[in-house]
Every structure is written in C-alpha cells, then in structure tokens.
Amino acid sequence: MMRVSLQGLVMARPHLSHFGIFVHDIDLIERFYTGVFGLVATDRGVGKTFRNQLVFLTGDPRQHHQLVLSGGRAPDSPSTVMQLSFMVDTLDELRATRDKALTAGAIALIGLNHGNAWSIYFNDPEGNKVEVYLDTPFHVPQPCGEPLNLEQDDADLLAETRALVETRPGFMPRADYIAELARTLD
Structure with missing residues (x-):
C-alpha cells in the first residue's frame, strides 16, 4: 500500500x-x-x-x-549476527529441523516458549545464532521466554502455552492482534 x-x-x-x-x-x-x-x-x-x-x-x-x-x-572475528530466523508450519517440522541441525553440527541449542511462538535457537558451525519458530494461536507482549519442551505432544504444549499467557496483560488471540496491527499499519 x-x-x-x-x-x-x-x-x-x-x-x-x-x-x-x-x-x-x-x-x-x-x-x-x-x-x-x-x-x-x-x-x-x-x-x-x-x-x-x-x-x-x-x-x-x-x-x-x-x-x-x-x-x-576475518579469521578470528566472532559472529555479529543476533539471529537469523526461519519459520516452519508445524511442531513436527520444528522437531525435525532441530534434529537435522544437531546432526549437521549445530551447537548450544535451546528451546523457548514465547507464548506467541515456539522457538528453538542454536549456533551454526561458525557461531551465527539461528532461530527456527512456529507461531502459536496467541499473542502476548514480548519479551516472554519460558523453557520449551518439544518432547510433549502437541495438545499438551498448546495447553501449557495457553496457561502461560492467558492471564498476562495484553494477551489476546493471534487473529485479534493481527487485525489490530493491520489497523495501526494502515
């Protein structure tokens, strides 16, 4: 527009x-x-x-x-990348990407439940921070980052996330947040 x-x-x-x-x-x-x-x-x-x-x-x-x-x-220069983010469509894809990344040499993997997204973070073989995430059906103001256990089944993880965010100020369904942000950007 x-x-x-x-x-x-x-x-x-x-x-x-x-x-x-x-x-x-x-x-x-x-x-x-x-x-x-x-x-x-x-x-x-x-x-x-x-x-x-x-x-x-x-x-x-x-x-x-x-x-x-x-x-x-430069040979001894550290990464200056805060994060490179990739989005997936399902929790199974998030789990599969985690497994492929670890097999390919990713290190320092952590999982975070942001309430509005489920994310894994890891360093690629040269220390660049990579995030892979999936949006949840919820919005909650950020930052929010609790440990993420991808070994849970999808229904349990969804219920845990709802319990994490539904009483926080600013919580709303993701669809409502998108509509509100669209009005702001218009």
Missing part, C-alpha cells in the same frame, strides 16, 4: 526480503544451510562491487535468494 504524507511525498514501507552474512568457510556454511533448511544455491561467484566469494540461497521459487553467504569474514 502506498501512503501520501501531508507534504505530498510518498511514504514507503519496504518489506524485508533477504539477508546476507559474512562467513569463514563458505562451503561448510553452504552445506549447513542447504542440508538443514533445504535451501538451494541459485548463483555463486565473486562480486564486482563486493569483491568476495558469494553464494545465493533460496527456499522459495519466487525469490532468487533469501540468504547470501559472503566469504571474507
């Missing part, structure tokens, strides 16, 4: 499309993200402007790339 300000200037609200990270070992990290997330490489090469080795990855045929891996991270 395009909005016009009082001065007649167009007010733009770009949407987030993709992200890129600097890596030490581009082949290792490409194998990790293609293996764990099923991303595919759409292109690769050395950039003309950014003179680094680049690999473009996507999991969506409508987007040439969702993640760009760039060589050139």
